[in-house]
Amino acid sequence: MKKESPLVKNSGDIPLLLVLWMLMRQRHEYFIHLEDFDERDPAAAALHLDLRAPQASDTDALAELMLEAYRGTIDYEGETMIESVAEVQGWWAAARAGPPLADVSRLAFAGPLLVSACLVSDFQERQFPLIAYVTTHPEWKRRGAGKLVLGVVLEALHAEGYREIRTVITEGNMASERLFARMGFHRATANSKN
Numbered sequence: 001m002k003k004e005s006p007l008v009k010n011s012g013d014i015p016l017l018l019v020l021w022m023l024m025r026q027r028h029e030y031f032i033h034l035e036d037f038d039e040r041d042p043a044a045a046a047l048h049l050d051l052r053a054p055q056a057s058d059t060d061a062l063a064e065l066m067l068e069a070y071r072g073t074i075d076y077e078g079e080t081m082i083e084s085v086a087e088v089q090g091w092w093a094a095a096r097a098g099p100p101l102a103d104v105s106r107l108a109f110a111g112p113l114l115v116s117a118c119l120v121s122d123f124q125e126r127q128f129p130l131i132a133y134v135t136t137h138p139e140w141k142r143r144g145a146g147k148l149v150l151g152v153v154l155e156a157l158h159a160e161g162y163r164e165i166r167t168v169i170t171e172g173n174m175a176s177e178r179l180f181a182r183m184g185f186h187r188a189t190a191n192s193k194n
Contacts, residue, residue: 026171029188031128034158034165036184047144049108049115051152058107061114062088062135069135074172091119097130098122104129104156106149113137116145118153123166129157131167134179146179154183 054062063084070076079087090096101120108116116136123130131153136146157165167185169176 027168028171030167030169030180030185031188032154032165032180032183032185034154034163037154037158047108047148049110049145049148051106051108051149054102054105054107054117054119056092058114059085059088059092062107062117062119065114065117065137066133066135068137069141071138073175075170091121091132094121096121096132098124100132101129101157104153104160106152106156108145108149110140115140116149118146118149120153120157126166128164128166129162131165134167134176141175147182150179150183 063081066087067079067081067084070079087096091100092102094100098121101122105119106117107114114137117133118131119133121130121132131150134146134150154165166188167180169180
């Protein structure tokens with residue numbers, strides 16, 4: 001009988017080297033000063049999506065959107081629907097960087113389909129709001145839906161009197177890096193993390 005090397009598999013049947021790689025991925029903090037934020041892109045606004053704040057009853061739809069949006073990307077770690085639901089429930093329960101700011105977060109719907117979401121938390125550690133998640137359904141990527149929800153959220157945060165917003169992006173997540181850069185975010189340095 002051939003014995004598998006412990007360096008190849010772990011008890012979760014995920015290659016150990018992949019687990020180590022996932023743990024070693026670097027994430028970087030980004031920020032925007034809202035006085036530098038340009039208003040919403042008219043092209044994104046022309047998508048005619050229905051926007052509203054998330055509700056607890058949206059948990060399953062948000063979990064499904066996250067699972068579909070992250071599958072096959074650098075941020076996908078083999079999650080299941082159960083884990084995705086737990087992630088959304090964690091946001092609602094303030095277990096993800098701080099209490100949710102649901103009143104300024106936004107969901108975008110095309111008819112009954114949730115196509116994009118931007119969820120915000122009160123990043124108490126840094127004393128700024130944190131864009132915790134921007135997710136877009138694969139069929140709606142590169143069509144402006146993510147830019148639309150992020151822009152609406154930034155406008156709402158500005159209207160609430162916030163001056164600076166933060167997010168954290170996995171190194172190599174080029175789509176998120178491009179989106180946030182287009183919206184005016186900059187990568188934080190050691191001096192800008194206070």
